[in-house]
Amino acid sequence: MDLDEFALRIGHRYRQPELLRRALTHRSHGAANNERLEFLGDSVVNCAVALELYHRFPRLTEGELSRLRANLVNQGSLAAAARRFDLGAHLLLGEGEVRSGGARRPSILADAVEAVIGATFLDAGFDAARGVVRALLGDAIDTIDPATSGKDPKTLLQEYLQGRRMALPRYSVIGTSGEAHEQVFEVECAIAELGIRSVGAGSNRRSAEQEAARSAYELATRA
Amino acid sequence: MDLDEFALRIGHRYRQPELLRRALTHRSHGAANNERLEFLGDSVVNCAVALELYHRFPRLTEGELSRLRANLVNQGSLAAAARRFDLGAHLLLGEGEVRSGGARRPSILADAVEAVIGATFLDAGFDAARGVVRALLGDAIDTIDPATSGKDPKTLLQEYLQGRRMALPRYSVIGTSGEAHEQVFEVECAIAELGIRSVGAGSNRRSAEQEAARSAYELATRA
Numbered sequence: 001m002d003l004d005e006f007a008l009r010i011g012h013r014y015r016q017p018e019l020l021r022r023a024l025t026h027r028s029h030g031a032a033n034n035e036r037l038e039f040l041g042d043s044v045v046n047c048a049v050a051l052e053l054y055h056r057f058p059r060l061t062e063g064e065l066s067r068l069r070a071n072l073v074n075q076g077s078l079a080a081a082a083r084r085f086d087l088g089a090h091l092l093l094g095e096g097e098v099r100s101g102g103a104r105r106p107s108i109l110a111d112a113v114e115a116v117i118g119a120t121f122l123d124a125g126f127d128a129a130r131g132v133v134r135a136l137l138g139d140a141i142d143t144i145d146p147a148t149s150g151k152d153p154k155t156l157l158q159e160y161l162q163g164r165r166m167a168l169p170r171y172s173v174i175g176t177s178g179e180a181h182e183q184v185f186e187v188e189c190a191i192a193e194l195g196i197r198s199v200g201a202g203s204n205r206r207s208a209e210q211e212a213a214r215s216a217y218e219l220a221t222r223a
Numbered sequence: 224m225d226l227d228e229f230a231l232r233i234g235h236r237y238r239q240p241e242l243l244r245r246a247l248t249h250r251s252h253g254a255a256n257n258e259r260l261e262f263l264g265d266s267v268v269n270c271a272v273a274l275e276l277y278h279r280f281p282r283l284t285e286g287e288l289s290r291l292r293a294n295l296v297n298q299g300s301l302a303a304a305a306r307r308f309d310l311g312a313h314l315l316l317g318e319g320e321v322r323s324g325g326a327r328r329p330s331i332l333a334d335a336v337e338a339v340i341g342a343t344f345l346d347a348g349f350d351a352a353r354g355v356v357r358a359l360l361g362d363a364i365d366t367i368d369p370a371t372s373g374k375d376p377k378t379l380l381q382e383y384l385q386g387r388r389m390a391l392p393r394y395s396v397i398g399t400s401g402e403a404h405e406q407v408f409e410v411e412c413a414i415a416e417l418g419i420r421s422v423g424a425g426s427n428r429r430s431a432e433q434e435a436a437r438s439a440y441e442l443a444t445r446a
Binding site: 035036038039040042043044046047050051054060061062065066121122125126127 | 258259261262263265266267269270273274277283284285288289344345348349350
């Protein structure tokens with residue numbers, strides 16, 4: 001495992017490489033682990049992303065900025081960044097975690113990303129940490145769309161139709177299958193004015209509706 | 224209102240004084256208010272205090288650091304800082320808020336403190352903002368005690384007695400008074416080994432017990 005290479009990819013040269021090593025050490029590996037760095041890094045990434053969003057969206061309210069940030073900084077997004085940079089290959093885990101696939105677990109990956117950001121902050125200050133945040137999350141920050149980010153498909157579809165003064169979609173259950181404890185619902189979403197009918201499936205009616213709305217939204221906005 | 228004087232007291236000379244003015248402008252005063260700066264400042268103060276605590280308490284876990292920070296950064300502590308620096312005198316409020324005493328309202332004061340920190344961050348970067356955080360909250364940070372911070376009196380008392388291998392205190396309701404909807408409970412806290420009996424009152428049994436524990440803890444630790 002070449003830590004220098006990983007450091008190069010995230011764009012920071014560590015004066016104290018032991019900080020990076022610590023950031024990649026899960027608690028299952030020993031007492032000198034990354035948990036305190038994760039505490040620090042969590043606040044740094046939130047601060048750095050707040051600053052990016054503040055500048056990028058001068059007209060959004062603080063509530064909208066908060067929502068955007070929550071969609072950029074969460075376990076899923078941080079774990080995805082970890083995967084893009086192959087962080088899992090550099091993790092130091094206890095034997096049990098190695099065997100059970102800890103290097104791919106989203107919570108472990110996300111925590112390590114925060115710890116790496118915290119380590120950079122300690123190593124060279126806020127602006128260096130901000131650079132690593134940009135390396136890790138910059139693409140997501142640059143492409144986030146306040147109009148759609150974090151909204152579920154039914155809400156997106158409803159807003160889209162209301163914006164065009166169209167009637168709301170109609171959802172109807174068109175089928176169920178499977179045993180009681182693993183039933184699958186099929187729901188149709190119909191938008192009369194656009195001639196759209198889409199179908200979604202899910203383990204309950206609500207998730208099937210969301211899936212149907214997702215397809216309908218794609219059809220409507222592509223048209 | 225001399226903003227320069229306020230800036231001097233919090234230890235930062237603003238290159239863009241309009242940022243400080245904006246930070247002190249409540250939404251009741253107009254559209255160009257401090258709400259977006261507050262969003263930014265909230266993350267900056269949490270990050271700055273995280274860094275202080277990280278260095279100050281090298282042996283605390285991330286959970287303990289989080290608890291300490293929550294006790295340092297909250298509406299009450301931020302409003303108290305605002306009062307020490309007479310921030311209320313510099314607030315720009317709408318007429319209605321001026322009349323109803325908005326300049327003394329803890330939520331308005333706390334939000335303005337966060338906004339001032341956000342404004343400093345934009346004006347001159349993280350280290351400048353960190354300096355203002357130290358000016359505003361440094362005393363609280365320097366004197367916080369991880370052993371007691373944020374713990375309720377019953378917990379404190381119990382930990383104190385357990386640390387001395389003494390029996391736990393006994394709480395008993397010794398009286399109630401008042402109508403059903405505004406009853407007052409009186410609870411006695413007795414610590415046999417120390418010969419301590421204290422009494423607390425409250426609108427329910429739990430708060431009366433906490434008050435009794437608070438007195439007993441003071442008596443026990445003073446002894």
